[in-house]
Amino acid sequence: MAASQEDVKLLGVLGSPFVCRVQIALKLKGIEYKFVEENLANKSDLLLKSNPVHKKVPVFIHNEKPIAESLVIVEYIDETWKNNPILPSDPYHRALARFWSKFIDDKVFGAAWKSVFTLDEKEREKNVEESLEALQFLENELKDNKFFGGEEFGLVDIAAIFIAFWIPIFQEIAGLQIFTSEKFPKLYKWSQEFMSHPVVKEVLPPRDPLFAFFKARYESLSASK
Template sequence: MASSQEDVTLLGAIGSPFVCRVKIAFKLKGVEYKYVEENLANKSEQLLKYNPVHKKVPVIVHNDKPLAESLVIVEYIDETWKNNPILPSDPYQRALARFWSKFIDDKVVGASWSAVSTIDEKEREKNVKETFEALQFLENELKDKKFFGGEEVGLVDIAAVYIAFWIPMFQEIRGLDLFTSEKFPKLYNWSQEFLNHPIVKENLPPREPVFAFFKGLFESIFASK
């Protein structure tokens, strides 16, 4: 598969859970790539050229062909480099993996972000409740499996890096209980197993600077009220 490795670039930002997904997928596949850190407050010409629709990271450029949106990119990586499959081979299981990955983006990311960043108390309570409901679905879906896909890290686990790494950090900064071992024992055990997986561990951002960045961000949100 040497031809697939000719020229791969990832445009990213260190604190982004979506960029982290792509890094984990590349590492699982053993793909070499060039990483370009973007300043999202001052977006580069390259980013605007390669992702004119959303103007967001991650973007990968493979042999001059750009691709945006983390879940789309992870599937592309899986289809381009055949070793260590990320999606199941069975069509039904593959469809389910796509469903739950999209569920995380649609139901967990938005509600939990609003829960920690919303000034209005009523709105926050509503978002906390929605986050709980969404996490409960994932708790039930996990059953007694080590990872969502079984014994190996797969698409849903990669999508859920946001839950494992970012939500605990957000709740610590804001003093909220969104995701705890008491409320979600299976999901919590999964998160520890996932974060300690050698490939995942190696591709997580350093916690201190990311923590400091979001702490500053939340302080500025709440200072402006």
């Protein structure tokens, strides 16, 4: 079945790293889809019906069958459309890709977020430490490869878009030095390479409105101290 005959929808919000992951996968595969923008303060019936468990975006709807959670969606897209593979064909390397993608969600995302959007100073320091430790693991894992997936980017790279694009915004707002070229030269070089890839460039949200959004959030948090 050609991609154009498929009914493909993506429920999301602009500026979400999780939604961006799915958009990168869709763009890489050349899949046409309808983007349905959600208002998370007033969630649509379609979102609530499609993801009753988490009530969150992204939700991918393929021929009226909904799938939630960004990494699950990316794997589904990879299994459904075979061109430009995202996961390795070797079972061991597939397992490793899943491990490191989950590691990014479990160990990097929360700690980096709380490093900025936490009032408690001690809590913030603890989260900065955890972020640095997690990024060091990824720096070591990257070795001397261009991408985590080798010469072409894959699942781990897509999962790590949060590190490449969102963390630099967060640390600039909060005046932190978490992800720098001095601390993590390989990872930093990877991030520049990944963000300048034509597929990724096309789906990255505009930086300025995103920066303004998170800066306002950070300042209102600081003001409530």
